[in-house]
Amino acid sequence: METGSDPIAEVLRAALDGPWGHVREKAREHLDDERLYGDPYLDFHAARARVLEQMRLVSQFGWAEKGFRVENGGGGDPGAAVTALEMLAYTDLSLWVKCGVQWGLFGGAVENLGTARHKDYIAQLLPLDLLGCFAMTETGHGSDVANLETTATYDPATREFVIHSPTPSARKDYIGGAAEHARVAAVFAQLITEGKSQGVHCFVVPIRDDQGNDLPGVTTSDCGLKGGLPGVDNGRILFDQVRIPRENLLNRYADVAEDGTYSSEIENPSRRFFTTLGTLVRGRVSVGGAAAAGARVALSIAVRYAEKRRQFADPDTGEETVLLDYRSHQRRLLPLVARSYALAFAQNDLVRRMHLVQTGQDLDPAAQRALEKRAAGFKVAQTRHATRAIQECREACGGAGYLTENRLVTLKADTDVFTTFEGDNVVLTQLVAKELLTAYADEVRDLDALGWVRFAATMTRDVVRDRTGVRQLIQRLRDRSDQSVDDGDLSRRSVQLQLFADREDYLVRTAAHRLRARAAETNPFEAFNNAQDHILAAGAAHIDRLVLEAFIEGLAGIDNPEARALAEDVCDLFVYTTIEENQAWFIMHRFMSVERAKAVRRGVNELVDRLRPNALTLIEGLGVPEKMLHAVIVE
Numbered sequence: 001m002e003t004g005s006d007p008i009a010e011v012l013r014a015a016l017d018g019p020w021g022h023v024r025e026k027a028r029e030h031l032d033d034e035r036l037y038g039d040p041y042l043d044f045h046a047a048r049a050r051v052l053e054q055m056r057l058v059s060q061f062g063w064a065e066k067g068f069r070v071e072n073g074g075g076g077d078p079g080a081a082v083t084a085l086e087m088l089a090y091t092d093l094s095l096w097v098k099c100g101v102q103w104g105l106f107g108g109a110v111e112n113l114g115t116a117r118h119k120d121y122i123a124q125l126l127p128l129d130l131l132g133c134f135a136m137t138e139t140g141h142g143s144d145v146a147n148l149e150t151t152a153t154y155d156p157a158t159r160e161f162v163i164h165s166p167t168p169s170a171r172k173d174y175i176g177g178a179a180e181h182a183r184v185a186a187v188f189a190q191l192i193t194e195g196k197s198q199g200v201h202c203f204v205v206p207i208r209d210d211q212g213n214d215l216p217g218v219t220t221s222d223c224g225l226k227g228g229l230p231g232v233d234n235g236r237i238l239f240d241q242v243r244i245p246r247e248n249l250l251n252r253y254a255d256v257a258e259d260g261t262y263s264s265e266i267e268n269p270s271r272r273f274f275t276t277l278g279t280l281v282r283g284r285v286s287v288g289g290a291a292a293a294g295a296r297v298a299l300s301i302a303v304r305y306a307e308k309r310r311q312f313a314d315p316d317t318g319e320e321t322v323l324l325d326y327r328s329h330q331r332r333l334l335p336l337v338a339r340s341y342a343l344a345f346a347q348n349d350l351v352r353r354m355h356l357v358q359t360g361q362d363l364d365p366a367a368q369r370a371l372e373k374r375a376a377g378f379k380v381a382q383t384r385h386a387t388r389a390i391q392e393c394r395e396a397c398g399g400a401g402y403l404t405e406n407r408l409v410t411l412k413a414d415t416d417v418f419t420t421f422e423g424d425n426v427v428l429t430q431l432v433a434k435e436l437l438t439a440y441a442d443e444v445r446d447l448d449a450l451g452w453v454r455f456a457a458t459m460t461r462d463v464v465r466d467r468t469g470v471r472q473l474i475q476r477l478r479d480r481s482d483q484s485v486d487d488g489d490l491s492r493r494s495v496q497l498q499l500f501a502d503r504e505d506y507l508v509r510t511a512a513h514r515l516r517a518r519a520a521e522t523n524p525f526e527a528f529n530n531a532q533d534h535i536l537a538a539g540a541a542h543i544d545r546l547v548l549e550a551f552i553e554g555l556a557g558i559d560n561p562e563a564r565a566l567a568e569d570v571c572d573l574f575v576y577t578t579i580e581e582n583q584a585w586f587i588m589h590r591f592m593s594v595e596r597a598k599a600v601r602r603g604v605n606e607l608v609d610r611l612r613p614n615a616l617t618l619i620e621g622l623g624v625p626e627k628m629l630h631a632v633i634v635e
Helices: 007-030 044-058 078-090 093-113 116-125 269-278 281-306 327-358 365-396 408-419 425-438 449-456 463-467 470-480 493-519 524-530 532-555 561-581 583-588 594-621
Strands: 132-135 151-155 160-164 172-176 184-193 196-206 218-222 234-239 242-245 310-313 320-322
Touching: 007 078, 007 327, 007 561, 007 594, 044 093, 078 093, 078 281, 078 327, 093 116, 093 132, 093 172, 093 184, 093 196, 093 281, 093 408, 132 172, 160 184, 160 196, 172 184, 184 234, 196 242, 196 269, 269 365, 281 327, 281 365, 281 408, 281 594, 327 365, 327 532, 327 561, 327 594, 365 408, 365 425, 365 532, 425 493, 425 532, 493 524, 493 532, 493 561, 493 583, 524 532, 532 561, 561 583, 561 594, 583 594
Parallel strands: 132 184, 151 184
Antiparallel strands: 151 160, 160 242, 172 234, 184 196, 218 234, 310 320
């Protein structure tokens, strides 16, 4: 805790720290170390060397081990691992990415896709005795993982797989660690045996010797300067008939016998592919969390600066006015603070769900698929929020915000690519919407575009209420409130949630109807492509509703009356600003009158005015200690 910190802020911080609050508190102690913070004045070669040394320091904290299973020498606590490593975003995002690649992506692939025969890799990668990379993305295929071009052809005569890049577009690209430090790669490739492709599988492929030289058949190159993250050595890899032992196939879900016979307990190729990728969901959970953490740093700097910077004199007093006393400044920053609170609660809930699934405490077959959809949606929300919030903070700090010494431009550069990491945000929003349209009947999960369009034609019911717990939550909220209150009273949580659910439900149903109408006139791809804007809107509405639900559930855990009242106002501001941003849609579709929309705008003004005196309390509640901001303007 910070010396002299606000007791209300401490309550809020405890609520936002979530189930692994003790991990966050311990991490704050570890991160009070100048050696872990980035130096923006280094060139990218020096920055890479520095980050590698920082990783070795982090490896001594025991954070990475928490994420691995006990039988592999870990702590069996993935929730703690994700939470602890997220805190690195407060120091240097290059360090966070580098750690995420080593222990999250490379290590996660080996543990979650491998078996006992790959255990030795884990023993080496945890203490950084073996540095690895995660070679999925190709020059020609990024989000479309199923159509990667790299091949892994089995040769029964030598009992080896032959890894090959058959075209220039099959080059592995943007791979963190591939430019300098990685010695081994987890390579995703099309497995070919007995003359038949069995789809994408993952293989452990050595790429460099102990002196850092490319191994025979491997050609690595450097992606060079990027828009940010200078400490991450992103590179490219080409394979030319590289042979690896049969045992280097990560064989948890499929295997190839010595004679070349392919076998898998999951007969359906599509389900096998999605099961494979689903085990790697932790990376997507982590990217969203780190982006949101970066936004919290930026807001902590901008609001603290706005509390001390003065601009223009009050004609009545002659004294210059503090920036945060201007309504425009309040509207710029406080709604973003409210969204940060909302997303913090959402992340806590997501990590909890991930932990239950990955530790086997939630064995519901649908839980993994639901987790993937939620992780995709929250990653979109968090990374878009980071991009918007950090830019707004930069502008709100004026010229001071443009100075490297105040971190905002570095945060902006480093988080920009998070909208692309672990899946492009547009693609992920589409994934969320597709799940909304297909999650209501198991038999359509693996349908192609034609099957999807045909299924959409049968959807006429209120899908959101029928297939989620939102109806029950709305009723519980109504039961807690005064039943005499008008159902149109936007200050009531039940009314707010109802409005969010109405928007989602309407968009999902009408997207299905639009698909049906176009399917009668054209081919399935054209039908889908024509409705893509509508489908993306449905996905965005679903994400907003899930975030609000998480915020509401988070409020229930705050026992202190004063802190709870303040947090309730913050939740209202999140709701009102979300509605205001979408008010044109609500008016056009007659969910809201023009007068009610005006009331929403007035409500935002009233809320930022009410929250203004508590701005620093809210910033302390976000949980980034002032001494960790490392920005000159707030020192």
